Amino acid sequence: xxxxxxxxxxxxxxxxxxxxxxxxxxxxxxxxxxxxxxxxxxxxxxxxxxxxxxxxxxxxxxxxxxxxxxxxxxxxxxxxxxxxxxxxxxxxxxxxxxxxxxxxxxxxxxxxxxxxxxxxxxxxxxxxxxxxxxxxxxxxxxxxxxxxxxxxxxxxxxxxxxxxxxxxxxxxxxxxxxxxxxxxxxxxxxxxxxxxxxxxxxxxxxxxxxxxxxxxxxxxxxxxxxxxxxxxxxxxxxxxxxxxxxxxxxxxxxxxxxxxxxxxxxxxxxxxxxxxxxxxxxxxxxxxxxxxxxxxxxxxxxxxxxxxxxxxxxxxxxxxxxxxxxxxxxxxxxxxxxxxxxxxxxxxxxxxxxxxxxxxxxxxxxxxxxxxxxxxxxxxxxxxxxxxxxxxxxxxxxxxxxxxxxxxxxxxxxxxxxxxxxxxxxxxxxxxxxxxxxxxxxxxxxxxxxxxxxxxxxxxxxxxxxxxxxxxxxxxxxxxxxxxxxxxxxxxxxxxxxxxx
Amino acid sequence: xxxxxxxxxxxxxxxxxxxxxxxxxxxxxxxxxxxxxxxxxxxxxxxxxxxxxxxxxxxxxxxxxxxxxxxxxxxxxxxxxxxxxxxxxxxxxxxxxxxxxxxxxxxxxxxxxxxxxxxxxxxxxxxxxxxxxxxxxxxxxxxxxxxxxxxxxxxxxxxxxxxxxxxxxxxxxxxxxxxxxxxxxxxxxxxxxxxxxxxxxxxxxxxxxxxxxxxxxxxxxxxxxxxxxxxxxxxxxxxxxxxxxxxxxxxxxxxxxxxxxxxxxxxxxxxxxxxxxxxxxxxxxxxxxxxxxxxxxxxxxxxxxxxxxxxxxxxxxxxxxxxxxxxxxxxxxxxxxxxxxxxxxxxxxxxxxxxxxxxxxxxxxxxxxxxxxxxxxxxxxxxxxxxxxxxxxxxxxxxxxxxxxxxxxxxxxxxxxxxxxxxxxxxxxxxxxxxxxxxxx
Numbered sequence: 001x002x003x004x005x006x007x008x009x010x011x012x013x014x015x016x017x018x019x020x021x022x023x024x025x026x027x028x029x030x031x032x033x034x035x036x037x038x039x040x041x042x043x044x045x046x047x048x049x050x051x052x053x054x055x056x057x058x059x060x061x062x063x064x065x066x067x068x069x070x071x072x073x074x075x076x077x078x079x080x081x082x083x084x085x086x087x088x089x090x091x092x093x094x095x096x097x098x099x100x101x102x103x104x105x106x107x108x109x110x111x112x113x114x115x116x117x118x119x120x121x122x123x124x125x126x127x128x129x130x131x132x133x134x135x136x137x138x139x140x141x142x143x144x145x146x147x148x149x150x151x152x153x154x155x156x157x158x159x160x161x162x163x164x165x166x167x168x169x170x171x172x173x174x175x176x177x178x179x180x181x182x183x184x185x186x187x188x189x190x191x192x193x194x195x196x197x198x199x200x201x202x203x204x205x206x207x208x209x210x211x212x213x214x215x216x217x218x219x220x221x222x223x224x225x226x227x228x229x230x231x232x233x234x235x236x237x238x239x240x241x242x243x244x245x246x247x248x249x250x251x252x253x254x255x256x257x258x259x260x261x262x263x264x265x266x267x268x269x270x271x272x273x274x275x276x277x278x279x280x281x282x283x284x285x286x287x288x289x290x291x292x293x294x295x296x297x298x299x300x301x302x303x304x305x306x307x308x309x310x311x312x313x314x315x316x317x318x319x320x321x322x323x324x325x326x327x328x329x330x331x332x333x334x335x336x337x338x339x340x341x342x343x344x345x346x347x348x349x350x351x352x353x354x355x356x357x358x359x360x361x362x363x364x365x366x367x368x369x370x371x372x373x374x375x376x377x378x379x380x381x382x383x384x385x386x387x388x389x390x391x392x393x394x395x396x397x398x399x400x401x402x403x404x405x406x407x408x409x410x411x412x413x414x415x416x417x418x419x420x421x422x423x424x425x426x427x428x429x430x431x432x433x434x435x436x437x438x439x440x441x442x443x444x445x446x447x448x449x450x451x452x453x454x455x456x457x458x459x460x461x462x463x464x465x466x467x468x469x470x471x472x473x474x475x476x477x478x479x480x481x482x483x484x485x486x487x488x489x490x491x492x493x494x495x496x497x498x499x500x501x
Numbered sequence: 502x503x504x505x506x507x508x509x510x511x512x513x514x515x516x517x518x519x520x521x522x523x524x525x526x527x528x529x530x531x532x533x534x535x536x537x538x539x540x541x542x543x544x545x546x547x548x549x550x551x552x553x554x555x556x557x558x559x560x561x562x563x564x565x566x567x568x569x570x571x572x573x574x575x576x577x578x579x580x581x582x583x584x585x586x587x588x589x590x591x592x593x594x595x596x597x598x599x600x601x602x603x604x605x606x607x608x609x610x611x612x613x614x615x616x617x618x619x620x621x622x623x624x625x626x627x628x629x630x631x632x633x634x635x636x637x638x639x640x641x642x643x644x645x646x647x648x649x650x651x652x653x654x655x656x657x658x659x660x661x662x663x664x665x666x667x668x669x670x671x672x673x674x675x676x677x678x679x680x681x682x683x684x685x686x687x688x689x690x691x692x693x694x695x696x697x698x699x700x701x702x703x704x705x706x707x708x709x710x711x712x713x714x715x716x717x718x719x720x721x722x723x724x725x726x727x728x729x730x731x732x733x734x735x736x737x738x739x740x741x742x743x744x745x746x747x748x749x750x751x752x753x754x755x756x757x758x759x760x761x762x763x764x765x766x767x768x769x770x771x772x773x774x775x776x777x778x779x780x781x782x783x784x785x786x787x788x789x790x791x792x793x794x795x796x797x798x799x800x801x802x803x804x805x806x807x808x809x810x811x812x813x814x815x816x817x818x819x820x821x822x823x824x825x826x827x828x829x830x831x832x833x834x835x836x837x838x839x840x841x842x843x844x845x846x847x848x849x850x851x852x853x854x855x856x857x858x859x860x861x862x863x864x865x866x867x868x869x870x871x872x873x874x875x876x877x878x879x880x881x882x883x884x885x886x887x888x889x890x891x892x893x894x895x896x897x898x899x900x901x902x903x904x905x906x907x908x909x910x911x912x913x914x915x916x917x918x919x920x921x922x923x924x925x926x927x928x929x930x931x932x933x934x935x936x937x938x939x940x941x942x
Contacts, residue, residue, distance in 0.1 A: 099504070
């Protein structure tokens with residue numbers, strides 16, 4: 001299909017993934033391998049040769065590819081060109097906060113004093129790292145309204161497990177055996193999965209007609225066997241839980257704890273704080289709120305803050321400051337849940353988060369939330385006639401959930417088809433089919449770092465896809481046609497498992 | 502410094518389009534009682550030059566392997582990171598993207614992860630690898646969850662030769678999963694045998710172990726399998742140029758710290774959790790898995806597969822809660838293994854083993870210094886017994902420009918664990934021996 005037919009714009013923001021040359025060449029590195037070719041170079045061995053005992057020795061060389069460095073560079077450069085990142089263009093993947101990742105944070109993380117510090121160096125040789133962690137912990141506590149935090153969890157889901165194990169330790173300390181954790185039906189899948197890993201059972205809390213927690217139902221559901229509640233606010237529909245004080249009160253009344261899933265913290269920076277809403281435990285996704293790059297799927301970091309009462313249960317080691325201003329790692333804490341990571345967590349990611357937090361400061365962080373919410377509301381307004389909000393009476397915050405339900409009824413075109421058409425029009429599409437409670441969901445999070453022009457252009461793409469669905473639906477069924485591969489057979493992948501060369 | 506691009510005029514036009522008079526009105530659904538009064542207690546924002554100066558000052562307060570000659574290991578090692586690794590893994594098309602939910606826009610990451618999985622299988626001889634976990638310690642916790650799947654077999658036996666930080670991580674994860682790891686003793690630093698009853702789910706052995714010593718892994722895993730338990734090996738990926746791969750050792754599930762594969766020390770993270778296992782386990786394996794398939798035109802492409810295992814589909818029935826993983830570190834590992842190739846992997850293993858053997862010989866020539874466990878075989882790391890507390894000797898050696906190893910609690914605090922990678926030269930090893938002699942004099 002020609003580009004004209006695809007309707008792909010040229011020379012605009014968010015141009016589609018394209019490569020010059022043979023980009024349809026799907027050879028693996030193994031395919032490029034030739035016996036005897038090599039990249040590595042090592043100095044000649046300058047000590048007497050020694051070998052491992054014969055009974056431990058490897059019989060045959062490992063079957064790795066043999067390529068020249070030139071091959072390696074061409075191969076992975078080409079692969080990178082078959083990938084769309086935030087630096088490529090607009091990436092409104094709802095719930096993931098795909099904002100611009102400042103380059104200076106990369107430089108900071110590559111400073112030799114950080115990048116080449118060994119995790120088993122004694123404390124007195126890494127005072128700079130420890131002070132950075134200490135300052136970042138203080139800043140994150142200030143942003144969330146918590147007392148202390150652990151920076152150890154390497155991702156949000158690990159932060160959730162950390163928080164739930166803290167809940168477990170807290171209840172055990174009170175001599176209580178509790179089993180159930182309340183979770184809204186619109187929550188992220190990590191919440192119930194973490195609940196099970198913590199040895200608890202998930203209990204579904206229904207939403208009301210406004211898309212908010214049904215407080216009446218919550219009151220009836222919670223009882224003496226409830227560990228606590230996990231909640232995002234704004235919630236997964238992008239709506240602020242207006243009755244948040246009553247919600248946290250209901251849980252506290254039965255002795256439960258309330259956990260704040262930080263996925264949506266970007267919306268409220270400097271405007272309100274989970275601690276002030278009554279939350280007891282908060283995790284933060286630094287790769288969302290604080291712009292640490294998502295790395296193609298990771299690494300992230302998932303620091304967890306807690307109220308004063310829960311500080312004893314925080315993981316070890318913790319960074320402590322002595323009266324003389326020196327810092328140390330403290331591992332002795334009898335009530336601690338223990339260790340969540342082999343070392344200190346994703347330190348290099350935390351350096352980037354530090355850079356982002358202090359570049360912005362108090363005024364800048366507040367502006368982040370303001371512009372993120374402004375962008376989401378503006379974009380929602382631009383596309384609402386084609387893709388109405390699931391809950392039109394609520395004001396979305398940093399993201400909105402629209403639905404392609406009506407389009408599907410009218411044309412048979414589904415949210416996924418719209419997403420694929422949007423790819424041909426030059427953009428990464430929104431999240432689709434999440435939250436699970438919304439039919440034909442399109443969850444759009446533009447973030448604060450997009451210009452009005454790019455929002456307008458994306459809105460035009462969505463509106464065009466909507467128009468095409470009525471006028472030329474083949475364009476959507478066929479899409480995408482501008483990418484290195486077209487729609488892939490996922491059923492075949494699962495049926496005929498090919499997981500290695 | 503701020504990155505939101507809006508001009509005042511933009512803000513005004515956007516508010517007008519929304520039909521609101523002010524930005525504050527966008528936040529009016531936040532109840533008055535929970536709104537932040539005043540400002541966050543943080544400093545004002547700063548410019549790029551200022552933040553970099555601040556961070557440089559902090560970094561300058563660290564010593565690091567940049568200025569100290571590094572003989573420290575203990576799960577993280579100062580291997581050489583070739584220039585090509587981060588020139589490629591650091592391309593922003595990779596690092597500014599996210600989990601490949603839209604495969605047509607993500608073939609780069611997906612194919613790189615497929616190649617990563619393939620190379621981990623090449624290395625270990627096992628049948629499947631996932632697309633990464635957080636780090637070695639959490640990979641072990643996931644492996645235990647995978648192994649504890651037979652009703653009535655709940656107990657987890659861990660060799661005392663397993664890194665204590667890994668065991669501590671298991672203790673934490675076990676609080677939720679409902680087990681307490683039970684340690685079985687080793688004699689002379691290695692080789693203790695597990696007592697495998699019919700209630701044991703798995704036996705964990707690290708080889709080379711936390712002292713750097715080579716374990717009789719094949720025999721220990723034989724005992725475990727004969728008792729009906731699953732076997733989990735914690736391995737060092739860079740040992741596999743010279744040491745027998747997990748498959749040959751009767752390993753069911755192999756986990757590793759993948760930092761050594763082209764990742765910087767980064768003061769402990771981000772690292773890379775490696776896990777590989779048998780095909781039978783694939784539907785219960787945690788984390789992302791990439792599979793090869795065809796597109797509608799019959800072209801080869803890659804997708805996330807077997808997603809019915811995962812939290813975003815299965816919620817509380819998922820095999821793990823992991824979502825964000827360590828993809829970028831896995832891409833670095835892929836480039837690194839491509840750089841090494843089979844011959845480089847072997848040569849690197851030979852150099853580590855030879856230099857460690859030479860270092861052990863030179864260091865034990867110093868009066869009063871001996872190998873903590875006599876002639877027990879090792880790969881690239883070995884424990885010494887010093888005639889004075891190891892932490893004191895370490896600190897004195899740091900003053901002389903060496904990070905000589907890790908002070909262990911063994912031998913009343915007189916044990917020093919020394920690691921030697923291919924980066925260490927004969928001159929540096931001789932220099933450490935000389936400096937050790939001075940500080941012990």
